Amino acid sequence: MAFIIKPLVTEKMSAIMDKQNKYGFIVRPEANKLQIKAEVEALYGVNVVAVNTAKYAGKNKSRYTKAGLLKGRTNAFKKAVVTIKEGETIDFYSNI
Numbered sequence: 001m002a003f004i005i006k007p008l009v010t011e012k013m014s015a016i017m018d019k020q021n022k023y024g025f026i027v028r029p030e031a032n033k034l035q036i037k038a039e040v041e042a043l044y045g046v047n048v049v050a051v052n053t054a055k056y057a058g059k060n061k062s063r064y065t066k067a068g069l070l071k072g073r074t075n076a077f078k079k080a081v082v083t084i085k086e087g088e089t090i091d092f093y094s095n096i
Contacts, residue, residue: 003031003039007092008079022083023090029055029078036080047085054079 008024016022027036033051040048058076062069084090 003028003035004043004080007090009092016081020083021086021088022081025080025082027053027078027080029076031078031080033080036082040082040084044090046088046090048082049085050083052081052083054081 005026005028008026010024013022013024016024023040025036025040033053036051036053037048040046040051055078056076058074060071060073062071064070
């Protein structure tokens with residue numbers, strides 16, 4: 001079962017990738033650390049040292065338009081920050 005939804009590529013994660021050898025992923029909410037570790041090692045062929053996870057709640061958003069007030073909600077998600085062994089890298093752009 002695929003637990004990784006997509007890699008997290010932001011300015012903040014790019015800075016962490018360069019300095020601390022950590023990579024971010026958006027994962028399924030029911031995935032645990034062992035499942036995430038196994039899938040990253042299988043997909044990218046690297047040795048995972050540690051996995052940190054965080055759950056983010058969805059937020060209520062509203063904006064004013066000509067049609068009136070529009071209300072909505074952003075999706076909740078789970079983020080995993082994976083630390084890999086020194087000297088190894090993951091290239092997210094290799095298959096583009």
